[in-house]
Amino acid sequence: MYVVKSPLSDANLKTVSEALQGALVDLVDLSLVAKQIHWNVVGPRFRSVHLQLDEVVTVARSHSDTVAERAAALGVSPDGRAATVAVGSGIGVTPEGWVDDTAAVGALVDALGAVIARMRERVTSTEEADPVSQDILIAVTADLEKQRWMFQAGNG
Numbered sequence: 001m002y003v004v005k006s007p008l009s010d011a012n013l014k015t016v017s018e019a020l021q022g023a024l025v026d027l028v029d030l031s032l033v034a035k036q037i038h039w040n041v042v043g044p045r046f047r048s049v050h051l052q053l054d055e056v057v058t059v060a061r062s063h064s065d066t067v068a069e070r071a072a073a074l075g076v077s078p079d080g081r082a083a084t085v086a087v088g089s090g091i092g093v094t095p096e097g098w099v100d101d102t103a104a105v106g107a108l109v110d111a112l113g114a115v116i117a118r119m120r121e122r123v124t125s126t127e128e129a130d131p132v133s134q135d136i137l138i139a140v141t142a143d144l145e146k147q148r149w150m151f152q153a154g155n156g
């Protein structure tokens with residue numbers, strides 16, 4: 001078996017690997033939740049909400065890859081399996097079936113808010129342990145906060 005050696009101390013690696021694994025799980029689930037609502041949204045704002053949801057999917061998928069590969073680069077095996085995501089995600093249960101556009105936007109604001117709160121904790125926890133990983137988590141959080149803004153701005 002090939003071994004990827006980490007440049008970090010054991011203690012710092014534990015902190016950073018928990019942050020990156022948690023971020024991976026949240027981002028994978030966010031991409032799934034956004035697709036679920038993308039398919040199920042109905043109502044007068046269908047088109048704009050439907051398209052906006054795919055922006056979230058793109059952002060979440062892109063960042064999940066970056067976060068997972070950062071973990072791998074540190075010698076930590078990323079776990080993006082469905083069962084792991086189901087157990088570890090910070091996003092609550094997404095309702096089954098059709099969802100009207102206002103509720104769809106509300107669901108995304110809530111989902112993004114839950115992930116952002118956890119990302120900000122990860123930004124804090126990685127500050128000393130690994131500023132390189134922290135930099136990635138900061139960029140992820142900025143993009144998620146931008147997405148949340150765009151949903152909130154459309155739901156008065």
Ligand SMILES: [Fe+2]
Nearest residue numbers: 038039050054
């Ligand atoms: Fe689509």
